[in-house]
Amino acid sequence: MKQYGYVRVSTNGQxxxxxxxxxxxxNIPNNQIFVDKKSGKDFDRKAYKRMLRKLKKGDTVFIKSIDRLGRNYEEIIEQWKNLTSNKDVDIVVIDFPLLDTRNQVNGLTGKFLSGLVLQVLSYVAEV
Structure with a gap:
C-alpha cells in the first residue's frame, strides 16, 4: 500500500x-506526487491520468483541498466514487479531516457524513 499526492494549479504561472x-x-516522496498545471474544469489531465494508472487497491491519495481535485461538481463526485469504490483506494483531503476515507470510525454514518460533506464542498468548488 503506497501513498500518493495529487497537486494541481490552473496555470504554469501559479x-x-x-x-x-x-x-x-x-511524508509523501516527491516521486509519488503527481502535479498538473491545468484547469480543474475537467479531468482530462496528464498527471492525474498517470496517477490513476498507478493506483492499486489499498493505496491512499492525498490532496491539499477538494478544489485541487477539480472544479466540476458532478465530475468530482464521479472521480471520488471511481477512486474509493472502483479502485478501492482511500482519499485524504488534508485541509478537511472529515474527508478522510481511512478507517471510518463511525462505519456507515461516517461514510454518509463524508459523502454529504463531499457534495457540499464540491458544489462550493464549482461555484
Whole structure:
C-alpha cells in the first residue's frame, strides 16, 4: 500500500509550493506526487491520468483541498466514487479531516457524513 499526492494549479504561472509543503508534511516522496498545471474544469489531465494508472487497491491519495481535485461538481463526485469504490483506494483531503476515507470510525454514518460533506464542498468548488 503506497501513498500518493495529487497537486494541481490552473496555470504554469501559479505556485505549487504550498501544496508541495503539505505533501512533505504527510511524508509523501516527491516521486509519488503527481502535479498538473491545468484547469480543474475537467479531468482530462496528464498527471492525474498517470496517477490513476498507478493506483492499486489499498493505496491512499492525498490532496491539499477538494478544489485541487477539480472544479466540476458532478465530475468530482464521479472521480471520488471511481477512486474509493472502483479502485478501492482511500482519499485524504488534508485541509478537511472529515474527508478522510481511512478507517471510518463511525462505519456507515461516517461514510454518509463524508459523502454529504463531499457534495457540499464540491458544489462550493464549482461555484
Amino acid at each position: 505556485n505549487i509550493e504550498r501544496q508541495m509543503t503539505a505533501m512533505e508534511k504527510e
